[in-house]
Amino acid sequence: MRIKHLLVATGIVSAAWPFRVNAQYTLLDLPRESQQSTTTQRIGTTDITITYSRPSMKGRTIWGDVVPYDQVWRAGANENTTITFSSAAQVEGQAIPAGTYGLHFIPTKAACTVILSKDHTAWGSFFYKKENDAMRATVAPGVCSKAEQLTYLFSEVGETSTTLAMRWAEVEVPVKITVDVHAEVLANMEDQLRGMTAFGWEAWYEAAHYCHQEKIAPEKAMAWVDRSIARQPNFENQTLKADLLTDAGKTAEAEVFRKRMIENATNAELNTYGYKLASAGNTAEAVKMFELNAKRHPTDPNAQDSLGEGYMMNGQNDQAVKAFKKSLSMNPPENVKMNSVKCLKKLGVDTAQWEKAVTSGL
Secondary structure, eight states, X not given: OHHXXXXXXXXXXXXXXXXXXXXXXXXXXXXOSSEEEEEEEEETTEEEEEEEEEOBOTTOOTBTTTBOTXXXXXXXXXXXXXXXXXXOEEETTEEEOSEEEEEEEEEOSSOEEEEEESOOSSSTTTTOOGGGEEEEEEEOOEXXXXXXXXXXXXXXXXXXXXXXXXXXXXEEEEEEEEOOHHHHHHHHHHHHTTSGGGGSSHHHHHHHHHHHHHTOOHHHHHHHHHHHHHHOOOHHHHHHHHHHHHHTTOHHHHHHHHHHHHHHOOHHHHHHHHHHHHHTTOHHHHHHHHHHHHHHOTTXXXXXXXHHHXXXXXXXXXXXXXXXXXXXXXXXXXXXXXXXXXXXXXXXOOOHHHHHHHHHTO
C-alpha cells in the first residue's frame, strides 16, 4: 500500500486500485503519448545531445498551470530530460565536464532557473536533489511563435558556441553553451597522433596545418610538421614548414625550404602553389610561380591558362590575353578551353573563332 501511495503522489499511476499504469509510464516498450526525441549539435569536435519526451498543449494553459511556477520541472515528460556533452563545455559561463546530466527548470513569471544535475537516471524531477546539482543559472525567457509540442533546438550556432532553446506554448528559454574548441582539438590530436595514422606523414601535416591556420600552438605546429617531413618530405609539408618559419621570423630558413620545394615541385604542385599565393593576396609572387610553371611545361595549355589568370589578377591584361590565346592554340581540354574563352570575353576580346570551334566539336 505504501508503494501505491508513493506512485499516486508522484503521478506515475492513478488512484484506482488495483494499479492502472497511466499512459506516460509503461512496463513494456509501447507507444507513448509524449514521444521521445533526440537533438544533436556539434560545436568544433564536441557533440551536444539533448534527449527528451515531447508533451503537447492540448488546449491547456502550460506556464503556471501544467508547469507550475516556482517548482522544479523535468523540462519534458516521462524520464529525465538529459543533456550529454562529448567533451567539456561551459553552460551559461559555468564549466561542465564531459558527461550526461539531468536537465531541470524552475520557471517563474519573470525568469527561469536552469539546472544540470549529476543524477540523470531518475524519473522526471520527482527524485531531484539539490545536492546533485552540477550547475545552476538564471536566464531570461523570451517569446516565440506558438509551439504545440515541447521542442528543443539549437540556434545561433557559431564556431565555438550555440544556444539551446526550449520552446513550448509561446515561451522560449535560451541556454548559452560554449566550447573551448582549440583546447579540445589539441587534446584530441595528442590522442590521435598515437594511433595508426601517426605512421604516415599526413596526420602530422594535418595537425600542424590546423594550428597554423587557426594561429595557435606554434611550437606544437613546428614539432608536428617536422615529424611529417621526417616521414616523407613533400611539397605540402615543406610549404607549411616555410610558412611556420616565416611566422617565427626565421626568413632565411624559410627561403631555403621554399627554394627546395619549388625546385622539386611537379606541374600540378607549382600550379596549386600559384593559386594559393594569389588567394592570399600575393599576386605578384603568384605570377612568378605561374611563369615558372609555363616555362617548365611549355606545351601544357593548362599552364598557359593559369598564367593568364595570374596576369589578370595582377592587372597585366595584355600579357593575360597572350597567355589565353596561346593556351587555345594548343588544342586544350574542353574545361581549359572554356575557361580561356570566358576570361578573354572578360578582357573584351572577340572569341567567336574559338566558340565556333567549340560548337562544331559538339
